[in-house]
Amino acid sequence: MxxxxxxxxxxxxxxxxxxxxxxxxxxxxxxxxxxxxxxxxxxxxxxxxxxKAGRTAAEGAVVTRVAEDGSYGVMLEVNSETDFVARDENFTAFAEKVLAKAFSSKSDDIAAIMEGELEDARGQLVQKIGENITARRAVVIEAGEGNRVGEYVHGGRIGVLTVLKGGTDEAARDVAMHVAAINPAVARPENMPQEQLDKEKAIILAQPDMAGKPTEIAEKMVQGRLKKYLAENSLTEQPFVKDPNQSVAEYVKAAGGEVIGFTRFEVGEGIEKEEVDFAKEVMEQARRS
Incomplete structure (x- = not known):
């Protein structure tokens, strides 16, 4: 064990x-x-x-850029070892250079983006700052005909690109801000993977108040709870963060649009970071000296 x-x-x-x-x-x-x-x-x-957000394991920054006509947007994550370095002007300037190349080339291929001049600049920055600096990931979102891309970055650590059909730039940004704050699992209820729904159904059926219920009653209870689960985890069904009296879908509809999708980056998500007990480390060094 x-x-x-x-x-x-x-x-x-x-x-x-x-x-x-x-x-x-x-x-x-x-x-x-x-x-x-x-x-x-x-x-x-x-x-x-x-x-499901998990622990933030690496430091760094998320940066975004959207075309003036809203036709496409790019989002990028660049990592450092400490939050202190992530706030350094040399680091932020480097992140913006990487973003500029990704934006101009409409590429999410980190290896291709970093090749040549940017890789040299990264190496020089590592030497200057004394920490490992890496461009981790990028995404390019094409709006599509009649659609627009919106962007929002919170504190340099959470970035979101949204796609709306119609609507306004303000609505696209507001929805991105909502996604940054609430972190929905999917854009619409129908986007929820069947595997996740099956998993949630099994959890509901295993809960104590389901024991002994007739099959028909149990199924109605399950469907009711699954509907609630979908509403809580789907962007369009969630109460809009700036006005909880209306859903996100209702807010966007009032602005003449419809939610198509979103992409959300959070610094360090999915990366395991070693936790160091500094007091223990100092004691061990003292014992060895």
Whole structure:
């Protein structure tokens, strides 16, 4: 059985809001698998779905640029080792240079974008700053005929590109801001993968209040809860962050548009970052000296 670390318990507590002992027990029973622990907790207690954002593991910045006519947009993530460097003007200037090339070439191929002059500039920056600097990923969003791309960047760490059919530049930006704040799973209910719906249905059926229910009643309850799940996790159905009295779809419709899709980047998502116990490290060095 895998040993359960304090960092795993801490992450599960942050994602579920449960107590330390309950989290440790769940992790032990799940053999250290955090996602399985969350599923088991939901099955046993009806715990609401944990946020999927995960821990921010690397530092850096997300930058965006959209064509003046809204016909396409580019978003890029550039990483550094520390947040301090991510705020350095040399780092931000480098990120903007990479973005400019991606934008002019309409390319999301990081290797091709960095080839030549930019790779030399990256190497010089690494030497100057003393940290590893990498261009991690890029995306190019083409609006399509009759559509427009909107952009929003929050604190340099979360970036969003949205695509609306019709509408206004302001609406496209507002929807991007909503996505940055709320982090919906999909643009529309019909975009939710069937695999995810099946997984959610299994969790609902395993909850205590479903026990002993006649099949017909249980199915109605499941469908009702799945509908709620889709509403909570689909951009178009969510209460608009600037006016919760209307949904995002209603807000965009009032602006003469329709939501087509979105792409969201968050600095460091999906990258595991080593956690260093500096006090322990100093003690160990002291012992060796």
């Amino acid at each position: 895998a040993a359960i670390s304090a960092s795993q318990v801490k992450e599960l507590r942050e994602r579920t809001g449960l107590g330390m002992m309950e989290c440790k027990k769940a992790l032990t029973e799940a053999d250290g698998d955090i996602e399985k622990a969350i599923e088991d907790l939901r099955k046993n207690s009806g715990l609401k779905a944990a946020k």
